[in-house]
Amino acid sequence: MTDSGRHGFATRAIHAGQDPDPTTGSVIVPIHATSTYAQDGVGGLRGGFEYSRTGNPTRTALEECLAALEGGRHGRAFASGMGATDTALRAMCRPGDHVVIPNDAYGGTFRLIDKVLSQWGVQHTPVALSDPDAVRAAVRPNTRVVWVETPTNPLLNIADIAVLAEIARTAGAKLVVDNTFASPYLQNPLELGADVVLHSTTKYVGGHSDVIGGALVTSDTELDAAFGFLQNGAGAVPGPFDAWLTLRGIKTLxxxxxxxxxxxxxxxxxxxxxxxxxxxxxxxxxxxxxxxxxxxxxxxxxxxxxxxxxxxxxxxxxxxxxxxxxxxxxxxxxxxxxxxxxxxxxxxxxxxxxxxxxxxxxxxxxxxxxxxxxxxxxxxxxx
CATH class of the missing domain: 3.90.1150.10 (Aspartate Aminotransferase, domain 1)
Known part of the structure; x- marks a missing residue:
């Protein structure tokens, strides 16, 4: 769909990345249930696809739609919200780096950072993100990420995304907003200065409790390339049916x-x-x-x-x-x-x-x- 950014939310949800199939005219994106793709000579890829861990047309449609809904340039879909969370943090952090997290973060996010990434040398500080002064005090010279939920899970605290974006930018860190509770319909963090938006698409985006998934959206091409490298290299990708179900849910978001x-x-x-x-x-x-x-x-x-x-x-x-x-x-x-x-x-x-x-x-x-x-x-x- 051309000029998707100019269309309303519901129009983007139904059409972005979802043009009728050029071969059959199908108005719904097909489920491309294939693991590999024929090449026209070595390196001669048809439509840019070679192997479905690396890329799949159904998944690409979902990624383009998610990016359009969040107002970002790039979208990446994952097998779960935690797969997206792990990819984001490992793409932006190295051993010895530091992350600021909410002091009432989702339990799975806390477990990943506190029990898994800590073994890799990533440090973290929980802080009340509704208090900008507390966030500034928590930032260190080695802080690479300020991780935000708003509303938070489960205490429903609110963080000012624009203020935190400025704090992160001043510190040379990236602001990641877990937008799962709000959904792209209720809140668009990139427009407020965030660097990355994360979703557990299992939740409101899919909306029917029948599919697990996650997503990262950004307008930073360098970050997207890092996400794409880990998406392919680590392989936490959704299958085509999962991508298709999520797309179906998005239409009524x-x-x-x-x-x-x-x-x-x-x-x-x-x-x-x-x-x-x-x-x-x-x-x-x-x-x-x-x-x-x-x-x-x-x-x-x-x-x-x-x-x-x-x-x-x-x-x-x-x-x-x-x-x-x-x-x-x-x-x-x-x-x-x-x-x-x-x-x-x-x-x-x-x-x-x-x-x-x-x-x-x-x-x-x-x-x-x-x-x-x-x-x-x-x-x-x-x-």
Whole structure:
């Protein structure tokens, strides 16, 4: 699709990288289920493809679409969000380098940095990214990456991307924004000065809890080349069917995110009124400490909510076990609503660290069911 940057989000989601197939006219990108490609003589590649770990037309369509949605020049798709995370950090860091991370980062990200990359000599400092002065104090001469989640997982804190981009730039570091919670529809970090955007496309981008994937998007050609080298060299690539499923999910991203946000707002209102709920964490609330920044850099506030309940951990566990429409499961961002206990589930790896999450915390991924049904389900579980 020509001039995709001039088109609206929904148009890009449906058309970017997805022109009708030139051979058959198929309006949907084919699943190119092949491992290798015939060459017209040694080095005579048809369309630039030689081996599907290195490149596959279905994957290329996904990568072009993701880049268009984030306003970047280059996109790379991976077999998982953690595959994308590992690639980004290993492309930008060497032994002895330092990374600034959120003090409430996703448990898988923390585990990778604290337990895996530390063996490679990469150092890290957890810090409240909502506090620019704390970030400046955490930066060292060997800092290569400032790693940002906004909203964070699971405490839904907000970081000012433009401010952190300037701090990273001044320090000679790169700003990477994990945009999974917001999705490209609600937030575009590259426009705010970030160097790299990361997604677990498993979540809102795919949107149907049926495919695992990850992505990196940047406008930095040198960084993209480094990502591409590791994508091919380490091989954490998605298969063509995974790429195709993710593309299919992307087509409805705008309408889904609007519904997720609508429902989350109604669920938030109900939780605020419930006597057993002691705190509601949602950036759309006017009294949320990051509300003004979120309103400035996000279209809406998304479908993720966390809350605490009176009675501590046991009460939180009871709530998680008693819902019927909210399914007790890890992950997020699908059309169905999910509930989980971060301390025992997605963030168990942070136990005993500075990133340990509150024991009475419950996290919701609000789906696109009827909002009244979701509210009734939570009220029953909290009764």
């Amino acid at each position: 705008e309408v889904r995110m609007e519904k997720h946000s609508d429902n989350a707002e109604k669920v938030t209102e109900a939780l605020l009124r419930h006597p057993r709920v002691t705190r509601v964490l949602y950036p759309g609330l006017p009294d949320h400490p990051g509300h003004e920044v979120a309103a400035k850099q996000m279209r809406r506030f998304g479908g993720m909510i966390s809350f605490t309940v009176e009675g501590g951990e046991e009460a939180a566990l009871r709530v998680c076990s008693r819902t019927r429409l909210f399914t007790l499961a890890e992950s997020l961002g699908g059309v169905e609503s999910l509930i989980e206990h971060p301390g025992r589930m997605t963030h168990a790896s942070t136990a005993g660290s500075l990133l340990q999450v509150p024991a009475d915390l419950v996290r919701l991924s609000v789906g696109i069911e009827s909002a009244d049904d979701l509210v009734a389900d939570l009220q029953s579980a909290l009764a």
